[in-house]
Amino acid sequence: MIEILSVLRWSLSLGAKFYRVVPFLTLVIVVLTLVAQIASLLSFFLPLKIIILLGSEGMPRYFPAAFAQLDRDLLIAWLSGATIGFFLLSLLAEKLIARATEVAAGKLLGKSQKMVLFENQEDVAARAYQRYSSALAAGVFIPLALFALGWFYPSMAGLIAGYSLLVFVVFVTAYRVSERFGEYLDQKLGAALGLAANLGFFLVFAYLVVEFIFLSPPGFIIAIISILASRQVFGRATALVSGLHGLAQQRPRLDALFFHSQVLVSQVPKPGKKSLWSLLQPEVRGSWLPQVLEEAGAQSVKADQLQVQWLESSKPNMPQLLVSNTDTPDQTFLVKLFDFNRRSPAQHEATLATEGLEQVPMPGLILATEVDRFACHVYQMSPGKVLKIRRAKKVVSALNKQFLMTQLSARLVNRYVRSRPLLADRLSSEVLERLHVACSSRVDTLLVAELVNRLSELRSHLKSLPLVLVNPNIKRSIWQNDADQSLIVLNWDKWAIEPLGAGWPVAGKGLAELVDYLAAGEAKDRYQVDPCKARLSALLYSLEEFTNRQQFIASLKLLPDILDTLNTLQNDAIEE
Structure with missing residues (x-):
């Protein structure tokens, strides 16, 4: 209740700001909104009258007496x-x-005299102002509609008002008592209000049926008006509450936009609301870590027996903890938490971890669960350490070779290609033609034009390559086991399946190392492909990365190598 009163007080202050700056436009918008709602109501009501007239031979007795003096066909036309x-x-x-x-939104932003605070702030301001005006109009329309309905049909007006009050009390009580229901309302308030509005409409309908069968029914026209008015009232009530709730969700932005003394700050969680970071506090994590580890199959331990170490992951909103038992220090677990906005990466990582691919250099996932609605993964680890960047760069090549030799299941490949585009599908003439903006010579322009013209040839080579596992940007998540110095990669939220060679480094001796690796030994026996095609795949993958980051000059530097490799493949095909 305190939070509701706070939102109402803030809404009043926001409305006062609007009225001080644009009083006339605000009044005009409210009046126009009422006109639109009443006109919409009448545009639904009048066709019902027309249908009744068309279905009767004369003038129905429950029509107004003034209608009886008019010609029936003329009345239908009017x-x-x-x-x-x-x-x-x-x-x-x-x-x-x-x-x-x-x-009005333009005047409000001009009056606030603020710098640009965030992208599309004009649209945010306009939508907020319109939402507030609509909510205000709904707040005016509802009592007017109930008063007008109460004049002709008091019991119906009382039923609608009583039901609305009951829904309010139930929602507020359940919000305070049930934490799960409170989260549901925070995330899907509009759906909950829509359901309540539909139930209210059917309650009104049922009441009318009971009135006509067992009690003293109102006039037929009054009954129709009651049905339409109840739908409008419930709809406006939903818009009113949803509008205020939507405004409250954007309160930090709107305060910064419209109030001189307010600046834009990062929104902090409301008191009593769940936060990913509050779960990680030492005094809090002791309440859930033992339960999670026990669920993962570890020995039952107390919080004071756990040794917890923060692990630098470089992954926003994906904190990681190394946890071990002081009694059994050789048994280590990696615990990952994922914020609400990181559920998709969590599911993506779990998909690969649960596939049972033994050759993938990743820790063993032993539990995928939730902690206070946050996705949580627990991995079995061996004692070791995360390699520093300088050392990690030296072992990336060995890991890439291990990725190439990983045998992917047909089921995983089929699921992936049905869900996500491969490199050949992502390359398009529209993307490649962006390179023209960085061309500084005729040579650059000709290279880009040739690349675009040979796009179908590029795609054909890519599609002929076998698919392999790719994990980009792994340098900050390489773990080395102490016992055998073996390497695993900790972060797999961006794993992909791409044509052979994609993801391989192209700088330095990277491409030569790829060609040599595929030209001999186990890799040659497994893939039996022209290493130049894999080289082409690596170059095109890097070209896409540079282009997506708008590093067009770096992209242009790759074009000679790409076209030379393409020409080599073309000459080899002619010789064969």
């Missing part, structure tokens, strides 16, 4: 014209609302 008129009026009002909102 009502049809009025329906079209109200529909067009609602469309016109919506267009005027959009225009007035744009002008």
Whole structure:
């Protein structure tokens, strides 16, 4: 309840700001919103009257007495014209609302005299202002509609008001009592309100049926108006609450945009709300780490028996902990937590870890679970250390060779290619033609044009290559076991399946090492492909990386090697 009052007070202060800066436009938008809602209601109501008239031989007795004096066909024509008129009026009002909102948002931003705070701040301001105006209009429409309905049908107005109050009490009570329901409302308030509105509408319908069968029913026209009005009231109530909730979700941004004394700061979790970082605090993690390790199959331990070490992962919102038992220091676990916005990488990593590929240099996943709704992975580790960057660069080549020799299951490959595009699919003329912006000579322009013209040839070579495992940017996550000095990679959230050679380093002697490796030994026997095709794949993969980062000059430097490799493959094909 305290939080609701805080949101209401803040909404009032925001509304006061709007009225001080753009009072006329705010009033116009509220009036236009009411006009649009009433016109929309009438445009649904009048066709029902027309259908009733068309289905009856004379004038129905429950129609207004004034209608009896008019010709039936003329009345149908007038009502049809009025329906079209109200529909067009609602469309016109919506267009005027959009225009007035744009002008008002511009004046509000100009009045605040702030620097650019974030991308699309004009759109954010316009949507926030329109959302507030719509919520305000809904707040005006609901009591007016209930008052008008109560004048003709008091019991129905009381039912709608009573049901709305009941829903409010139930939601607030459940939000405070049930933590899970509170999280559901925070994430899907609109869906919950929509369900409550639909239930309310059917309650109104059921009440009307009972009235007509067992009690004293109202007039037929009043019954129709009640049905339509209840739908509008519940819809406006949903828009009112959802609008205020949406504004509150953006409170830091809106405060910074519209209030002189407010600056943009990072949004901190609300008191009492779950936070990934609060779980990692030493006084908190002792309450869940023993349970997670026990679930993973470790011996039952107490919090004070755990030795916890922070592991530098360089992965935002994916903290990692090395955990061991003081009684059994040789048994080490890697515990990864994933924030709510990192669920997809967590699932992607777990997909590979649970595939049972023995040759993949990754720690063994022994548990994938959740801790307070945060994804959590537990891996079995051997004592060791994370290699420093200088040392890691020297062993990347050995790991890449191990990736090449990993036997992928047909099931995993099929799942991947059905879900994500491969390198050949991602290369397009639109992407390659961006390189023209960095061309500083005629030679560069001709190279880009030739590359685009031979795109189908490039794709053909890529599609002829076998698919292998790729894990980019692994230098900061290489773990070396103390016992046998073997290497594993800790982070697999960005693993991919690409044509042979993709992901291999192209700088220095990288390409020559790739060609030599594929031209002899076990790699030659397994793949039996032209190493030049793998070289081409490595170059094109690096070209895509540079282009995506808009490092077009670096991309242009790769073009001679790419075209030379392509020409070599073409000459070899002619000789054969």
